[in-house]
Amino acid sequence: MNNLNEMKNILIKKTLKLDCGKEISNFPLAYETYGKLNEKKDNAILIFHALTGDQYASGINPITKKEGWWNYAVGPGKSFDTDKFFVICANVIGGCMGSYGPGTIDPLTKKPIGTNFPVITINDMVNAQYNLLDYFKIEKLFAVAGGSMGGMQVLQFVSNFPSKARVALPIACTASHSAQNIAFNELGRQAIMSDSNWKEGMYDEKSINPDKGLAVARMAAHITYLSKQGLQEKFGRNLQERSDLKFGFDADFQIESYLRYQGSVFVDRFDANSYLYITRAMDYFDLTKQFNGNLSKAFKDTKTKFFIISFTSDWLYPTSENKDIVIALNAIGADVGFVEIKTDKGHDSFLLNVPDFLSTIKNYLNTTYSNINERRI
Amino acid sequence: MKEEFKVISRFIEEKSRVLDVGCGDGILMEYLSKNKVVDVRGLEISKEKVKKCLSKGLAVIEGDAENDLKQFPDLSFDYVILSQTLQAFMSPEKVIENLLRVGKKVIVTIPNFGHWKVRLDLLLKGEMPVTKNLPYQWYNTPNLHMCTIQDFYNFCNNKGINIYKTISLNGEKISNISNSNLKYKNLISELGIFLLEK
Incomplete structure (x- = not known):
């Protein structure tokens, strides 16, 4: 940065x-x-x-x-x-x-x-x-x-x-x-920590980052920020720049493409370790x-x-x-x-x-x- | 401001704590906080009206009396106001009990089903009455439990609730209701305003 x-x-x-x-x-x-x-x-x-x-x-x-x-x-x-x-x-x-x-x-x-x-x-x-x-x-x-x-x-x-x-x-x-809040945060943290680039958190920000893990964390979290109805209305089962299913694991659906995009832009502006620390702070919150x-x-x-x-x-x-x-x-x-x-x-x-x-x-x-x-x- | 609100505000002493249940647009709350320097809270079921109240900076929470009164501690208000909504509850009896638990004094206004026009409608036309204060048809009315001033008197007596004062409102005419003129006032009043205590 x-x-x-x-x-x-x-x-x-x-x-x-x-x-x-x-x-x-x-x-x-x-x-x-x-x-x-x-x-x-x-x-x-x-x-x-x-x-x-x-x-x-x-x-x-x-x-x-x-x-x-x-x-x-x-x-x-x-x-x-x-x-x-x-x-x-x-x-x-x-x-x-x-x-x-x-x-x-x-x-x-x-x-x-x-x-x-x-x-x-x-x-x-x-x-x-x-x-x-x-x-x-x-x-x-x-x-x-x-x-x-x-x-x-x-x-x-x-x-x-x-x-x-x-x-x-x-x-x-x-x-x-809540337990559900903690569960979603844990999912995100596990995604980051299982990225081999995370290196127990001692990665060097300037060179190699656990971007893939962080992107997955963001994708999962992003789903929790939207409602089922909102997602259905915005994306439904619409296909992404294709007329039919491709029988593979590329982003066939618009929602997949959207989430991948959200993950990819997030890693440019956010640090994986910060994500771990801040989600932990939220989980510990019990006034x-x-x-x-x-x-x-x-x-x-x-x-x-x-x-x-x-x-x-x-x-x-x-x-x-x-x-x-x-x-x-x-x-x-x-x-x-x-x-x-x-x-x-x-x-x-x-x-x-x-x-x-x-x-x-x-x-x-x-x-x-x-x-x-x-x-x- | 409505005559009804003027009567209600006369009941309320300065510097007291007031809860307005079903506070609507918050007109009475605004008047009370400005003119009576009271600490006033509101409870309102309609989102639109709650937003209007909050836009005026009033302390109003979205909720309904049947579920949300229980969150207020015993005798936490000097006055609790319930203006023309008692008839819309599933269980008016329980709501009144809760009002008397939360408030030291309770002010209840009821649209009077004993008014002569109401009686005449049913008697002459044989139809459910539709009036200025009760503008609904039988199939779309939110008013589940209509009562007359006499009914509410009887209810309070049976429940051992003290009626401090009762006011009759007929158009802009304000008068006192007492045991001696009850039958007559029950015939000519559009609204009955009761000041109660447990």
Whole structure:
């Protein structure tokens, strides 16, 4: 990956004690910002990315030259209106877009850290990103938001820092990674680790990578992001540039070709070891267990306003799991809104152009922001 | 704002915690939070209406009273409001029980099936009544359990539920209902608004 020098990043000097027991310090956290922080510093929104996201939520990603992962939602006049709000997004630790991760070069060996990188958790990711508040001298964020693993970070953030965000938007996520979630992640990890180029994680990123394993991992995961109905409508049994079956193992069907393509473009922008570490962090996420089986306790001191969103066709992080968070919040009288958006686009809905979803967030944030300001006057 | 909502909001003391069950577009919630400085939550079954409420920044969750009231702890609200939806539940009895569990006080509004126009429709035409407050035909009505003001009175008495106050609404006319004028008010009221306590 080039252009790494142009990335914005902060060097976190403070020691961060990880859940695994190890300590890290003097590590980089890469970030990007959109919009302007106002004088009162009350318009900042911290957005957390999902498994394969990065800090480039909006506009054109300078590394991949493709649109930012949340371009539909973040930008001028959009759901997270950057004419109004100051949006910050950081690459999680363990990631591969400039933050401290398995691809970071070890100054002693001059090689990537690889699997000598410590196993990290969602809690570790959030604690690392908290340093951004100090860096920008923000006393209190207006909002924290994110979908999927980003939503898990939202929950963990409010639990860790109950007075640091006025609004929390956990989208299409869960408070506790299910057996099915873990199973799919394990499938992806096994695909990577059984690639002979993986070399126990000590491959050299510049030469030979476990691309095949990573591509298979992505293909399997991609299926879980879509709904059966969505796939059927988009691809059905359509054949790929051929009039009949070829009686071989090339991509006869469009869906096969589509998945192969998704796998092949993914390996150009993502690191296999990061995939292992981040999926592991997701699997370890169980906020309910962190509070001895009572999720309500995770939020007991918070005055944060929650807005939880799920999607009808999301079977990876289904409505029932999102609703468990709503129930836990209602049990302690927290301020919570919840809606299930109707769509056939599956778990991926939060990344796509789903007008109902995008407009509801926009209105919710704008109204809440002006209500807060009115009350202050 | 509807007369009904004005009556309801008069029942509610400032700085209290309110749950609006079946909050619709959130009009009453907005009014209460602005004018009564109450901490107000809503529960609504229609996705479209929930989205409208959330767009206004209101704390509304999508759900239905028969399944989702159980997530609220005992006496977690000062007032629970149920406006003109009791008749649509499978089990109104259980819903009322749950409302009284969750709220210290409960405000219930019912469209009155005892109104003279309703009675006359059935008596003269021999057809199921269709009125302004009950605009459905028998085959498409969501109203499974219609009752009259008298019926609801009897229900509360049988269940040992205290009725603090009952208001009659007939068009824009607001009046008190008491034991002495109950028979008459049951004939002329379009809506009955009850303030209850366990």
